[in-house]
Amino acid sequence: MFDLSKGPYALKAQSVSAFLSSLEETLPAHMEITLKQVTLKKGGKTPAIQVRDGLWRGASLVILDTNKQLALGGIYYKVPTFAAKAIVFIGMCAAFSLIFTILASAMLGQFAPVGMGGGVVGAMISGNIDNMIAKRLRDSPWSSELKDAIETVNA
Numbered sequence: 252m253f254d255l256s257k258g259p260y261a262l263k264a265q266s267v268s269a270f271l272s273s274l275e276e277t278l279p280a281h282m283e284i285t286l287k288q289v290t291l292k293k294g295g296k297t298p299a300i301q302v303r304d305g306l307w308r309g310a311s312l313v314i315l316d317t318n319k320q321l322a323l324g325g326i327y328y329k330v331p332t333f334a335a336k337a338i339v340f341i342g343m344c345a346a347f348s349l350i351f352t353i354l355a356s357a358m359l360g361q362f363a364p365v366g367m368g369g370g371v372v373g374a375m376i377s378g379n380i381d382n383m384i385a386k387r388l389r390d391s392p393w394s395s396e397l398k399d400a401i402e403t404v405n406a
Contacts, residue, residue, distance in 0.1 A: 253402045259315050259322035262406050267298045270321060273404040278397075279404050286340040287339065289313060297324070307384065308393050312401075323401065328388035330381050339380050343373030 253260060264270035267286065279285050282304045289299040289311065300312040309331025315324040330336055351365040351372075388394060 253398050253405075254255050255323065255325060258325045259403075260401075262314075262321040262323060265319065265323055267300075267321065269371075270314070270404065271300055274400060277400040277403050278302070280403075287372050301331070303331040304393065306330075306338075308388055310388070310397060312392075319320075326389075326397070328385040328394065328396075336377070336381060340374060340377040343377040343380065345373070347373040349377070 259346065260269045262270055268274065271284065271286055278284065282302055284303075285300055285301045287299050290296055291313075297316070298314045298390065300314065301309070303309045307330060309329050311327045311329065313321045313324040330339070348365060352363065355363040356364050
């Protein structure tokens, strides 16, 4: 049974490339799968399989090599593309600029456009929105499909 709460999930594959190939065969063809190296918090580098499904759905599968056995150390969900992050950022900047312009105009009694102030707040909030999207990905049916594919490969 797939469960990362008890630590790394042992993989039966003998190599990262074998696991990657099997995962590519199991996941839908439209998903992009790449192998990269990531830096661990404790230092050192480890392989990570990046899975991307369109602009908004992505995950990073961190592979650990413990005692000559591969293990899945964690799945980190994220907004995978620059374009999606730019859409969130621009949307937040525009929304807060508009809100601040309306408030400033109401207080001054005349039209008072506020651009940069709204942009700064929008930029700060766009990072939080990225985190909210990642949390929703973790709890979504897409996450279940990804975990089911990992279990199928590992059977």
